[in-house]
Amino acid sequence: MSAAYKNAAHALGVNVQDPPVWGWHGRTLSHRVGHPAHGACWLRLLSVPESKASGKLWEGTQRAAATFPTIRKPALHALHDHTDSGYAYRAELTAYIDEPVLSADPVLRHELHLPDSWFTTIRATLAAIAATPTDRTAVRQEWITRAVPQYTGYPAPKITSWECAHGDFHTANLTSGAALLDWEGWGLAPRGYDTALLYAYAQLAPNTARRIHRQFAPLLDSTSGRAALLVVCAELLQSASRGDHPDLTPRLQALAEKSAAAAQL
Incomplete structure (x- = not known):
């Protein structure tokens, strides 16, 4: 290399x-x-x-x-x-974007103190991505059907609403000025996937996680958002099974349980 x-x-x-x-x-x-x-x-x-x-x-x-x-x-x-x-x-x-990323690692381990304007920009960014037609795929139903039961223990949701997603939407790819980095994996994913990923990766910073939830509650608390959260939990638990972010695993398991219960799965 x-x-x-x-x-x-x-x-x-x-x-x-x-x-x-x-x-x-x-x-x-x-x-x-x-x-x-x-x-x-x-x-x-x-x-x-x-x-x-x-x-x-x-x-x-x-x-x-x-x-x-x-x-x-x-x-x-x-x-x-x-x-x-x-x-x-x-x-x-x-x-070169001359501003710091929000965390050195996808898993957020410290609280963030971001202005409301940052979330306003991010909401606009997510809306623009979601509205973009594409032939690319970030997450497949076949993987969801197999992985959600395997890694969460809950039935896999049948996704009926698909939108374009960045696909790796976490604080290591977001800057203090709301620039979005690392575009290699974008494509179709369950509606709310990017927001769910940001929220799941923030579980070790509870105040920031609560703020993310408040900012995106209409989506995260919707049927589509709960399904996306379950899919994201399965993905990150699969990664944890390979040795990544072991400290996040208990929070992911709790989030998967909560999402499945809310979705009545």
Whole structure:
């Protein structure tokens, strides 16, 4: 990955400026970089087996740049692809958002003190995403049918309302200025999926979780929202079964129980 990153940085004409930031399980590698024309940028390198160099995750950032021009996110400046020793690498050069993310990890472990204007912007962002037609898929009914009973112990909801979602909507991908990062996985998901994900990941910061719930109560307390919460709990409990965020597991189990009871599943 480091050698491939140097290759991409040279090809795109950037100077690496900051320490590396590794993505989930080392699948991505990023740095803040300097570009002679664009100034401060972010260079992110994605690695996949060569046979998988296509599809949703590979094309997500590129397609989001064209699909969501009005949403506040890093502008895409350039792409660079190459292959080596059976692996494909895609480098994405985007504008650098000079404001902090709300947490270093998807699981929020500290309380946030955000202005009401931040939530106003986020509601508008979510509404714009949800209203966007797409042929991409973030969550499938087949996975829901299998995973919800397996990881929550409750019957799987039959989703009847699907909307476009960011797909990874949590505080590590949101900045203090309400910019939204990491667009690789967007696509159709149960209505309310993004909001449910934000709420579920915030359970270890109870005051912030309550505020998120108040801000989005009409959606989270709807039939669709409760189904989305159950789906999100299954997804995060599946991740926990692989060793991720063990401290969040009891809260997820409680949230799944509450959501299933409210939905009378």
